[in-house]
Each structure stands twice: as C-alpha cells, then as structure tokens.
Amino acid sequence: MKQAYKNILLSIEKEELNVSRSKKNAIDEAYHMVSFLDRTLSELKVQINQRGFESIIDEIIFFKRVKPEILGRLIFYNKVVKIEAYSPTNNELIEPYYNEHIKQLNKDYKKNISCTDFYSYYRTGRSDKDEYYYRLGNINYFDGVDSFFFEVDREFSTYYDYKVAQIKAYDLYHSYLSGKFNRIEPSDNDSFDINEDAEFSWTDSKNALIELIYALHISRSVSNGRAGIRKISQMFEDIFEVSLGDIHHAFYQMKFRAGQRARYLNFLKHSLEQYMDNDL
Secondary structure, eight states, X not given: OHHHHHHHHHHXXXXXXXXXXXXXXXXXXXXXXXXXXXXXXXXXXXXXXXXOOSSHHHHHHIIIIIHHHHHHHXXXXXXXXXXXXXXXXXXXXXXXXXXXXXXXXXXXXXXHTTTSHHHHHHHTTOOTTHHHHSSTTOOOGGGOOOGGGGGSOTTSOOSHHHHHHHHHHHHHHHHHHHHTTOOSOOXXXXXXXXXXXXXXXXXXXXXXXXXXXXXXXXXXXXXXXXXXXXXXXXXXXXXXXXXXXXXXXXXXXXXXXXXXXXXXXXXXXXXXXXXHHHTX
16 A cells, blocks of 8 residues: 555656646646645545555554645645735735735744644654554544534544644645745756855855755755755755745756756765865
8 A cells, every 4th residue: 555655646746747847827737736636535535435444554654644745735736726816916016915925824823733732743753642643533522623623524534634734735835935035946057146244155056955955854864854844944044044935846847857866966976075085
C-alpha cells in the first residue's frame, strides 16, 4: 500500500505541473485542481471502504500523511478560487487586497491552529501518540471537538487528519499570498539587491538559495527533518533580509529544467573539492 500511496501523491504533483504549464488563468487552474483532488479523494474513499487497511501502520500512514496531503491541497486550491474570483483589477488595490488576506490568514492560524497541543505534536515530528491521533474512532469528546466533525464520514476521517490538512493548506496558502508580492519567477541569474547595511547578504541567485533550502530539508539536516520548508526559508529570509516569494513553484520549475537540476549544489561540491585540492 505504501507504493500505491506514493503513486497517488506523485500523480497529484504531475497534475499540478501539467496545469502550471497550461495557458489557463489562476482561477481555471485552481478549479481544475479542486475537481481533480476531489475526485481523487472520492476514489480513495471507495477503496478504503471496500478493502480497509492492511495493518495499523498502513492506517496511520494514510491518515497522517496521504489523506492530509490531498485534502490540504484541496482546501488550498478552493481558497485560491475564492480569493482570485474577487481580486481587484485596479493595480493600486491589488497589494492591499492580498495584504489583508495575509493578515486574516495569520490571525485565523494563531486562533485556531498554532495554539493547540496537537499543533506542537505535529510540528515537532512526534509519533508516540500516532495511534490515538490517526486511527478511526479515537475521539475524545471531553476535550471538545470542532463542529465540522459531526458532519464528516466517520469511516473516512480521524478528526486529526483534517487538522493536518489545515496546517498543510495554511503553508501553501501563505506561500501563495506571499508570492503575490514577487510575481517575477526567479531565474538562475535573478539575484537580490544587496543591502549594504545588512550583517549578512546573499550574493548568489534566488534559485541557488531555494535549492539549498530544499536540500537541507530533504536531507533532514535541520532539526532531523522536523523543520518544514516554510520555517527554513523564513530563517534564511530573516538572516539575509530578503524575500524568496513562492519557493514551491520555483522548486517545481527547477525539477524540470534542462541540464543539471541541482546546479548550485554541484557548484558547491566542485568549489569545495577544488579548494581541498589546492590546499594540499
């Protein structure tokens, strides 16, 4: 089942790439993905109801990683449809419009998500309570639950899989809104304006920094992989006093560029080895 889940997530990434390459506008792209993801979830629901899970581990993996990844994207693209449908056409009003949405998003996030014990559990990468959080039927009504849970299919939801989906949707939505203030996608030659007053300045391209951030995250070199992409990117943005914009979209572009895809990492490797050779 693990390979089947992996194939599902890969198919979603492929669909996102195909849509991003199309000539559709933002609303049509989001509509397409909402339809695709909703259909994917419905098909999975039928499969789960018919076959069940092979093991407890399989059940936990599904509700901890697979379903939230799909549902989180579905929530995100649905938000994109709503925000773009009412986006102003007056250029002077665009920045305040998206700024207001970022403020409201951060406010809702602090009120409904980040202040919970589960949020701390999830963000720190713990797994000791996974059987409680990610198995069907384990609901503690004494702590109180959000009203939405009484309307969902109890055979296809653990309550907390939706919580994970909300977190994932927030990360995507925050990156999307932030990218609205940096609409030009970073090319390999796109560098930052150097701030002479900054203690540290990044003097290579934006893509180079994004490549490094993803490498640190995927290799689990920062906090054993518990730190998410957004947090690592924010750390680098704070250090170098820069804005990276929508790093997720930039990374997907890098994945399918011609020639060496990890150009900056290859450059670092070559530079270090050359220095080692010269220092002998």
